[in-house]
Amino acid sequence: MPKKLKGKEWYTLVAPKIFNEKVIGETPVGDPKTLIGRKVDVNLINLIDDLSKYYLKFYFKVTKIDGNKGHTEFVGFECLRDYISRSIRYGIKKIDTVQDLKTKDGKNLRVKSMTITRKKIKKIVEISLKKFVEDKIKKEIESIDLDKFIEKVINNTIKNSVLKEGSKIYPIRIFEIRKVEVK
16 A cells, blocks of 8 residues: 555556556546646556566556546557667668558557668668568558557567568568657
């Protein structure tokens, strides 16, 4: 039980339904109206109990209060910087893409991804690999709703399909959707 603070009550913050409304934190609040709009970040390990996802941090925003519970909605995620910096080595090529896309349910997303090859590559190969990644992500995201997209990121469906099909153009060492923001 959290300690009492004068003039404040403790509110439990819960994740959206896609994460089975798991408790993601507690916060003291004097006026419940100030809780709405507050952002919370949670490591994905705490949401799905999968240690292999240690490098993803999810962001939520409180949208509704029900009793002593603050309900949240997904506003984005990103890879931790140390994970990205450990992935980059001398003699390889990192290709970044940034896209503004819309899901089937009308959510606007800014999607940033990175593709890392096994060796340095020629400019023409880099351009065709970048074009492939942009087209693949656009096709995937625009055909599904936000919850399905989150699910595909968590279970690596998009990542694996880009790695498999993109390696036909040039061998890809690592592919990650490194950041997503709901606009």
